[in-house]
Amino acid sequence: MKTLISLKSTIFVIFGGTGDLNLRKLAPALYNLYADGYMPEKFAIIGTARKELDDQKYRDLILEGVNSFSRTGKAVKEKWSKFTDNVHYTPVDVSAPKTFEGLRDKIEAFKTEFGKDTQVIYYLAVAPDLFPLIAKCISDYKLAGDEDTCRIVIEKPFGRDLDTARELNQLLTSIFTEKQIYRIDHYLGKETVQNIMAFRFANSFLEPLWNRTYIDHIQISVTEQLGVGDRGGYYEGAGALRDMIQNHLLQLLCLIGMETPINFDADEIRNKKVDVLKAMRAFGPEDIRLSTVRGQYTKGWVEGKEVPGYRHETGVAPDSNTETFAAIKFFVDNWRWQGIPFYVRTGKRLFQTSSLITIQFKDVPHHIFPSAVTEHWQQNRLIISIQPEMSIRLQVQGKRPGLDMVLNPVDMVFDYKGTYTSDTPEAYETLLLDAMTGDQTQFMRADQVESAWELLMPVINAWESKKSISFPNYTADSWGPEDAEALIARDGFHWFTLPLNKD
Numbered sequence: 001m002k003t004l005i006s007l008k009s010t011i012f013v014i015f016g017g018t019g020d021l022n023l024r025k026l027a028p029a030l031y032n033l034y035a036d037g038y039m040p041e042k043f044a045i046i047g048t049a050r051k052e053l054d055d056q057k058y059r060d061l062i063l064e065g066v067n068s069f070s071r072t073g074k075a076v077k078e079k080w081s082k083f084t085d086n087v088h089y090t091p092v093d094v095s096a097p098k099t100f101e102g103l104r105d106k107i108e109a110f111k112t113e114f115g116k117d118t119q120v121i122y123y124l125a126v127a128p129d130l131f132p133l134i135a136k137c138i139s140d141y142k143l144a145g146d147e148d149t150c151r152i153v154i155e156k157p158f159g160r161d162l163d164t165a166r167e168l169n170q171l172l173t174s175i176f177t178e179k180q181i182y183r184i185d186h187y188l189g190k191e192t193v194q195n196i197m198a199f200r201f202a203n204s205f206l207e208p209l210w211n212r213t214y215i216d217h218i219q220i221s222v223t224e225q226l227g228v229g230d231r232g233g234y235y236e237g238a239g240a241l242r243d244m245i246q247n248h249l250l251q252l253l254c255l256i257g258m259e260t261p262i263n264f265d266a267d268e269i270r271n272k273k274v275d276v277l278k279a280m281r282a283f284g285p286e287d288i289r290l291s292t293v294r295g296q297y298t299k300g301w302v303e304g305k306e307v308p309g310y311r312h313e314t315g316v317a318p319d320s321n322t323e324t325f326a327a328i329k330f331f332v333d334n335w336r337w338q339g340i341p342f343y344v345r346t347g348k349r350l351f352q353t354s355s356l357i358t359i360q361f362k363d364v365p366h367h368i369f370p371s372a373v374t375e376h377w378q379q380n381r382l383i384i385s386i387q388p389e390m391s392i393r394l395q396v397q398g399k400r401p402g403l404d405m406v407l408n409p410v411d412m413v414f415d416y417k418g419t420y421t422s423d424t425p426e427a428y429e430t431l432l433l434d435a436m437t438g439d440q441t442q443f444m445r446a447d448q449v450e451s452a453w454e455l456l457m458p459v460i461n462a463w464e465s466k467k468s469i470s471f472p473n474y475t476a477d478s479w480g481p482e483d484a485e486a487l488i489a490r491d492g493f494h495w496f497t498l499p500l501n502k503d
C-alpha cells in the first residue's frame with residue numbers, strides 16, 4: 001500500500017461522531033483515503049458525541065455508514081480491520097465542559113505515542129450552535145496548539161447572517177490563527193468544480209473570450225429533486241438563500257468570475273475570489289423587486305409517488321415563509337463583467353437534480369447563411385456540468401452531413417466517464433486530505449464568508465420582513481415558480497437544462 005510519507009502523524013477528532021454527516025461522508029472518506037494509501041503512517045480517529053459507546057460499538061456503527069454510503073461499496077474486510085485499529089470513541093457532551101477531560105487525556109496519549117510532531121485536526125460535524133462551545137473548550141483545555149500542530153474544520157452553515165458570521169469569526173480568531181481555520185464548503189472539493197480552475201487557467205484559448213465582449217450571460221443552476229425530508233426543522237431556519245446561494249452558488253460564481261491568480265497559492269486564489277464578491281452590485285429595494293424571485297413547493301407527483309408540499313413536511317410551520325427556491329440576477333461591476341448578468345437559481349423538489357454552469361457567448365456579428373439553413377441556429381454555449389453528469393461541453397454550429405447546407409448545433413464533449421478510467425474521489429476525501437496536508441485553497445477564508453453574507457443581507461432582510469403572499473407557488477416536480485422564468489425571459493433568455501438520461 002502506498003503511503004504519503006510527507007503526511008504528519010495525525011489525530012482526527014470528530015465532534016458529532018455518531019451523526020449523519022460522519023456516517024454518510026466523513027467515515028467513508030477517511031476509510032477510502034486509507035484504502036488508497038493517503039492516510040499518514042500513524043493516525044488516530046477519535047469519534048465523540050454524548051452517547052455512551054465503547055470503541056468496538058463505535059467501529060460497528062461507522063462500518064454501517066461505510067457499507068451504506070462509500071463510493072467504493074462495502075468495506076474490504078482486511079483493509080477495514082487494519083483501518084479500524086485506528087478508530088476510537090470518547091463520550092463528550094460539549095455543553096458539560098468537564099467531559100472534555102477524557103478527550104484531552106486521549107489526545108495527549110496519542111501525542112506521546114506518535115511523537116511531538118503530531119498534528120490534531122478537530123472536525124466540527126455538529127449543529128452550529130455548538131461551534132462556539134467546542135472552540136472555547138479546546139481553548140480552555142489548552143488544546144489549540146499552533147499552525148503546525150492543530151487545525152479546526154468548521155461545517156456549514158457558517159453563521160446565519162453577517163452579524164453571527166462575524167461573531168463566530170471573532171471568537172475563532174481569538175483562539176486560532178486564520179491558517180488553522182478550515183471553513184468547509186464541500187462543493188469546492190468536487191472534482192468538476194476543481195476542474196473549473198484547470199479549464200480556465202491551464203488553457204490559452206479561453207482567456208481572450210472570457211469577458212463582456214464575447215459573453216452574453218452566465219447561468220448557475222443547482223436544482224434538487226428531493227424535498228427537505230426529515231431536515232425540515234433545520235431548513236425552516238435556513239431556506240434556499242442561506243443554505244445554497246450564500247455558499248455553494250456564490251463560490252461557483254467566484255470561480256467563473258475571478259481574475260487570473262498569479263500562482264496557485266491558497267491566499268492568492270482566495271484574494272481573487274474575494275475580489276469578485278466585493279465587485280458584486282449591492283441590492284437596493286428596487287433590485288430586490290426586479291432581480292430576485294423566491295418560491296416554495298406545494299405537493300405534487302415525483303416518479304409516480306405523491307409527495308407533500310413544504311408546509312406539510314415534518315418540522316415545518318403550516319404557514320412557513322421559508323423559501324425552498326431562489327433565483328437571483330447578479331452583476332459584477334468590474335471591467336471584465338460590467339453589464340453581463342449572472343443568473344443563479346436553486347431549489348428543492350424541482351424536476352431534475354443537476355448542477356450546471358452555462359456560459360452563453362454572444363452571437364456572431366453578422367449572419368452570412370440564408371435563414372433557410374439556420375432554422376436551428378443557437379449561440380455558442382459552454383456548459384460545465386457538475387452533477388449528475390461530470391462534463392464540459394462546448395455547443396457549436398456545425399454543418400449537417402448531406403448535399404444541402406444545413407446548420408445545427410453540435411456538442412464537443414469532455415466527459416469524465418469516457419475520458420478517465422480511474423474513480424473520482426468524493427469531495428470530502430479531497431477536502432480531508434487538504435486539511436491534513438495544510439492546503440486551504442478549497443476552504444473559505446473569513447473575508448470570503450463575510451463578503452457573501454454582506455451581499456445577501458438586503459435580500460434576506462427583505463424576504464424575512466415581508467412574508468410572501470404567493471407561497472406555495474410551485475408544484476413539486478416543476479422547474480420552480482413562473483416568476484423565475486420571467487426573471488430571465490425579460491432579458492430574452494431562458495434557463496438552460498441538459499436532457500435527462502444522457503447515460
Ligand code: NAP
Pocket residue numbers: 015016017018019020021022024048049050051092093094095124125126127128130155156157
Ligand atoms: P446530526 O445527524 O444531528 O448529528 C449531530 C451530532 O452531534 C450527533 O453525533 C450528536 O450525537 C452530536 N451532539 C449533539 N449534541 C451534542 C452535545 N451537546 N455534545 C456533543 N455532541 C453532541 O447532524 P448532521 O446531519 O451530522 O450535521 C452536523 C453538521 O454538519 C451540521 O452543522 C450540519 O449543518 C452540517 N452538514 C451536514 C450535512 C449532512 O449531509 N448531514 C451536510 C453538510 C453540512 P449525540 O446526540 O449522541 O450527542
